[in-house]
Amino acid sequence: MNIGLDFDGVISDCAKLKSEGAKRLYGVDIPPEKFKKEIVLGEKYLTEEQYLELQQTIYETREVGFLMEPVAGVLHFLPRLIAGGHTIRIITSRDGEKLNIAKEWSSRQGLELDFIGVGGGTSKAPAAAGLDLFVDDDLDKLEPLVGVVPHLFLFSWGYNTHLAEKNIARRIHSWEELHNIIEMLHRA
Ligand SMILES: [Mg+2]
Structure with missing residues (x-):
């Protein structure tokens, strides 16, 4: 697939990195499961300026950027999908x-992946043409893919549990679950 x-x-x-960064930069305790812009600003943990500065630190500073952790299970199940002949x-x-940081980090994790970087605020729809399924943790990014990609999945985290995904995507909770669904779709 x-x-x-x-x-x-x-x-x-x-x-987790954002949570640690907020503590270090601003002395504010924000649990990782709340780390979504609208929640952090909405609950007044940080100002918009602080949020943007934090994002820049996390995403664009090499020494901080490389500290991100793999999502649980990804290093086990993603190579299995690739070995099973799926295209990623x-x-x-x-x-x-x-x-660049994302690509280099992935190589360091032993993941050789093809990346398309569409840029912030840009629809992923053109880049997603021809895919059988797409997984995102951001419901706003999945919405424009309805009708473009047949199977859409929302990776569930504390920061997106409040969103109603029903008419857009199916919620998945782990890499194991995702792997099993893909194998099931593949056999169907
Ligand atoms: Mg995301």
Whole structure:
């Protein structure tokens, strides 16, 4: 199958890094499961300026960027999908140095992946054409893919549990679950 994956929140886990960064930069305790812009600003943990500065530190500073952790199970199940003959395309909003960090981090994890960096605020739909399924942790990124990609999945995290995904995507909770669904779709 032609499988498309988002990077942040599907392959890498930045939420913990953002939480640690907020503590270090501003002395504010924000649990990782709350790390979504609208929640952090909405609950007034940080100002918009602080949030942007934090994002820049996490995504564009090499020494911090490389500290992201792989999402649980990805290093086990993603290579299995590749070995099983599936094609993987990473479609991320990262571009420029942010994209370079993601590519280099992936290589260091032993993942050789094809990346398309569409840039922030840009629809992933053109890059997702021809995919059988796509996985993202951001419901806003999945919405424009309805009718473009047959199977859409929302990777579930604390910061997106409040969103109603029903008419857009199916919620998955782990890489194991995702792997099993892909194998099931593949056999069908
Ligand atoms: Mg993401």
